[in-house]
Amino acid sequence: MARTALTREEVLETAAALVKQHGPTALTMRRLAAELGTAVTSIYWHVGNRESLLDALVERTVADLAAITPHGRTPAARIVSVARALRHELRARPHLVAMVHERGLTERMFLPAQRALAQEVHAAGLRGTRAAEVVRAVQVQVVGHVLVERNRERSPAQSPAETELWQTATTDPPDPALTRALAAPVDPERLFxxxxxxxxxGLLGPHGPTPDRRDG
Structure with missing residues (x-):
């Protein structure tokens, strides 16, 4: 028996979960209706056809990334907090972010984080071209790091032996602690x-204090 109580938010939440887990191709109206325990016609009534549903998911993703809030006692610490939050959001919803990009809304998706970064860069004393360079450099750092992380996750596991790391090294003798650390698995969050x-x-230079590790 099909359920009767259903909200648009429930439909979008379930659809987003399907896309997050399996990608956009897994999102069919029939499968979504089955997940919700309702009739396909009920899905159409709440969100329209599949293209309208995808558009709604894109808008929802853009809105989610608008909720990033800086934290920390200094501009530098708050910039780092925005970068960390943006990385987390991009990592949490790769398929949805890809959908946003495919619809040509990438710049709009990044706009809230860009505004937050610009505000903190201003608070650090930078203006004009130099301020813009800092904002863009941080954005590129986040996006680039996320792309590298995804590529590493899709690649076969690589665990070189400690001796392999120094076959062509010029350091003599090798640093045992460094060798062990390089041979250990990477902690993506810490590295980021x-x-x-x-x-x-480095970018803030004399215009901002050194970030306090306790604020990160």
Missing amino acids: VTSVRALVN
Whole structure:
């Protein structure tokens, strides 16, 4: 027996979950209706056809990324917090982000984070071209890091032995601690935070204090 109580938000939430897990091709009206325990006609009544549903999911994704809020005691720390939040959001919904990109709304999706970054760059004392360069550099760092992470996840696992890391090295003798660390699995979150903090600190220069690790 088909259920009668259904909301548009329920439909969008379930559709988003299907896309997140299986990609846009897995989202059919019949499958969505089955997930919700309702009739296909009920789905059409709430969200229209499949293209309208996809448009609604894109708008929902754009709205989700607009909810990023800076945290921290200094502009540098708050810039790092925006970068971390943006990375998390992009990592959490790759299929939905791809849909936004395919519909030509990438710039709109990044606009809220860009505004937040611009505000903190201004608070750090930068203006004009230099301020724009900082905002763009942070955005590129986030997007580039996410792309590298995804490529690594799709590639076969690679765990070189410690001796392999130094076959062509010029350091003599090798640094045992460094060798062990390089042979260990990468912590993507820690690597990202380290790189973005270094980037922000270098770009702000004398206009902003060194980011406080406790604020990240």
